[in-house]
Amino acid sequence: MKYGFIGCGNMGGAIARALSQSTKDILITDRSGKAKALAAELGIGYSDNETIAKTCDRIFLGVKPHMMEAMLEPLMPILQQRKPLLITMAAGLEIQKIEAFAGGSIPVIRIMPNTPTALGKGVIPYCANGLVPADVLANWLNDMASCGLLDPLEERLIDAASALSGSGPAYLFILLEALADGAVACGIPRAKALDYAAMTMSGAAEMYLQTKTHPGALKDAVCSPGGSTIAGIAELERHGFRSAAMDCIRAAYAKNKELGK
Numbered sequence: 001m002k003y004g005f006i007g008c009g010n011m012g013g014a015i016a017r018a019l020s021q022s023t024k025d026i027l028i029t030d031r032s033g034k035a036k037a038l039a040a041e042l043g044i045g046y047s048d049n050e051t052i053a054k055t056c057d058r059i060f061l062g063v064k065p066h067m068m069e070a071m072l073e074p075l076m077p078i079l080q081q082r083k084p085l086l087i088t089m090a091a092g093l094e095i096q097k098i099e100a101f102a103g104g105s106i107p108v109i110r111i112m113p114n115t116p117t118a119l120g121k122g123v124i125p126y127c128a129n130g131l132v133p134a135d136v137l138a139n140w141l142n143d144m145a146s147c148g149l150l151d152p153l154e155e156r157l158i159d160a161a162s163a164l165s166g167s168g169p170a171y172l173f174i175l176l177e178a179l180a181d182g183a184v185a186c187g188i189p190r191a192k193a194l195d196y197a198a199m200t201m202s203g204a205a206e207m208y209l210q211t212k213t214h215p216g217a218l219k220d221a222v223c224s225p226g227g228s229t230i231a232g233i234a235e236l237e238r239h240g241f242r243s244a245a246m247d248c249i250r251a252a253y254a255k256n257k258e259l260g261k
């Protein structure tokens with residue numbers, strides 16, 4: 001088998017979903033058997049940790065960071081004998097730690113994905129240790145193209161990327177809900193309010209991505225002097241919106257650093 005997923009919940013499941021667009025040569029597993037339904041839906045296989053360690057060439061590690069050591073410990077002898085490529089998505093855990101948990105030197109790619117990966121709209125910074133051959137990395141990147149943006153990033157910056165793009169969907173879902181709540185308070189039906197807010201967030205993001213115009217200039221273009229938009233912005237500033245957003249990223253970054261200790 002080409003790919004295996006040990007742990008296939010929210011994040012592992014999102015990657016398996018997108019990757020299954022490129023290849024069906026995938027085995028997944030979890031503890032409870034919940035991922036069996038996902039395997040059936042995606043037309044891929046369901047197995048167990050040991051079989052994946054014994055048969056898969058590239059293994060995604062999709063368990064929570066604090067469960068990684070206990071999950072890898074019984075697989076150590078097989079992993080050290082076969083040396084498959086391990087792909088870790090665990091927040092905070094450095095490649096060095098994954099190697100140690102796997103019993104010694106082994107090829108590792110560290111990724112920091114986010115849940116929109118399921119739709120092929122993920123942001124996935126990655127880095128690799130020196131044991132990953134260039135042709136294997138290139139082939140993996142090719143298979144991962146169905147997941148979204150794959151971007152090389154130094155390992156020392158992965159925790160910061162995790163705080164921004166890894167956790168980011170959660171922050172934006174709160175913003176989406178809050179904007180829609182405001183519109184509902186002004187009389188717009190809930191479903192319309194949510195759709196309008198979501199399309200506005202996605203359209204604004206697309207405008208930045210397509211033009212790379214500074215967000216301040218894009219904002220200025222919406223604000224007429226003495227108008228309603230600048231009145232709304234004054235409220236955001238009064239409530240410390242910018243500093244709340246910055247503090248949010250810094251708090252998530254600090255937590256990622258703590259998780260890796």
Ligand SMILES: NC(=O)c1ccc[n+]([C@@H]2O[C@H](COP(=O)([O-])OP(=O)(O)OC[C@H]3O[C@@H](n4cnc5c(N)ncnc54)[C@H](OP(=O)(O)O)[C@@H]3O)[C@@H](O)[C@H]2O)c1
Pocket residue numbers: 006007008009010011012013029030031032033034035049061062063064065067070071089090091112113114115166167
């Ligand atoms: N969620 C995100 O947006 C996100 C973003 C970036 C990175 N990550 C990283 O992705 C990893 C997974 O997070 P998640 O949110 O996907 O967690 P999750 O939904 O709780 O999924 C964890 C998965 O691991 C399985 N599992 C736990 N112990 C196992 C074991 N010993 N053997 C086999 N499977 C085992 C669980 O199975 P059961 O459900 O059957 O217990 C579940 O399928 C974490 O390391 C996290 O840091 C998550």
